[in-house]
Amino acid sequence: MKAQLTRRTLLTTGVGSLLATHPLPALTQASPLRLAFIPQENPDKLLGDIEAISGWLSQELGVPVEGFVTIDHAAAVEALRNGDADISFMGALPFVLAEAEIGAVPLLSEVYRGKPYYTGRIFVRRDSGITSLADLEGRDIAFADPISESGYLYPLAEFKRAGLIAGIDEAEAFFGRIFFAGGYQQAMQAMAQGLVAAAGASQYADLLLTPQQQPQVTWIAESPEIPSHVVIARPGLDADLRARFVETMLRLNEPVHRAKLQYLYGPDGYVPADPEAFEAVRDMAREAGLLS
Structure with missing residues (x-):
């Protein structure tokens, strides 16, 4: 379910x-x-x-x-x-x-x-056919929280870095819909279960998926280091x-x-x-x- x-x-x-x-x-x-x-x-x-x-x-x-x-x-x-x-x-x-x-x-x-920092990533399902950030135009995406660094701002900034949006204000126009799922695990589950095309979350968020789901997902973009x-x-x-x-x-x-x-x-x-x-x-x- x-x-x-x-x-x-x-x-x-x-x-x-x-x-x-x-x-x-x-x-x-x-x-x-x-x-x-x-x-x-x-x-x-x-x-x-x-x-x-x-x-x-x-x-x-x-x-x-x-x-x-x-x-x-x-x-x-x-x-x-x-x-x-x-x-x-x-x-x-x-x-x-x-x-x-x-x-x-x-x-x-x-x-x-061993490090006091990590990154944010954009995760997708391996069978989705999505291989680049540009492939997510018009598609739905789930983020963890609107004031999360690895679960929103840093992954979203990768779309700006790629020249796909000029800033946060343009994100709604680029994607189909943006959801805030309430946490890393919830955003990852939404992506893994096909509710959305991608998830923005911590680089370690795939570890919150089940052992069966983990091999089914991959990431296509990674942010700079975050404290x-x-x-x-x-x-x-x-x-x-x-x-x-x-x-x-x-x-x-x-x-x-x-x-x-x-x-x-x-x-x-x-x-x-x-x-x-x-x-x-x-x-x-x-x-x-x-x-x-």
């Missing part, structure tokens, strides 16, 4: 975590530390992952930790702005927007294949708690804890975030009219 595709999908509810035994000395924290996650993959799986990692963080930090899934990146930024979230896992583009709008602070960057997804905090979060959180998350790089990375979208590990690494993303956001 084919999944239904809409411009906004997959609103899910929050989940709480339980305090584990033998916590570290407790910090002064009147309310739980609230973590916002974006729906890059199947939300049902993500909810289970959140419960598992929140429980571990509660144990290590000695404070209650709760996590919830937002509708999309924009909702995660709003949650930070409103104080409904203290920390969020998100892409580089929504981070630079949150930085400009609310003074969000970058804490950690994901590492994949990896980042973990950010609202500006008013207690500095001591923020530092303890970073220290605890970096312990996931240790062999004894590495298996827990599967609960956080599956990176190889984390490194402290470098604010200067996002300058090219800031430039991209300005070019797209998202930053002044």
Whole structure:
């Protein structure tokens, strides 16, 4: 059965975590530390992952930790702005927007294949007959999120680089329809199941398909390097708690804890975030009219 595709999908509810035994000395924290996650993959799986990692963080930090899934990146930024979230896992583009709008602070960057950066790609089915970006004129395409770097702006910029569109404003005229599927996995499934001709997503998004589907898809364009997804905090979060959180998350790089990375979208590990690494993303956001 084919999944239904809409411009906004997959609103899910929050989940709480339980305090584990033998916590570290407790910090002064009147309310739980609230973590916002974006729906890059199947939300049902993500909810289970959140419960598992929140429980571990509660144990290590000695404070209650709760996590919830937002509708999309924009909702995660709003949650930070409103104080409904203290920390969020998100892409580089929504981070630079949150930085400009609310003074969000970058804490950690994901590492994949030994590097704190990755690319965006345009994926198609191998049997589609599509071999170039020009072949997608008049065809439908799914992107992950309108404020995603690897799931929208960077892959879309490849059409501009190829001379097919002059800018974002011309994209609607080039394609048949543009859909925002709500996450990498949803966009990839839409393409793999034939709901759209192509998908714009992270270079690793094909790993979110089933083992049977993965050999059936390929990519036809790849963006320049993009800083990896980042973990950010609202500006008013207690500095001591923020530092303890970073220290605890970096312990996931240790062999004894590495298996827990599967609960956080599956990176190889984390490194402290470098604010200067996002300058090219800031430039991209300005070019797209998202930053002044």
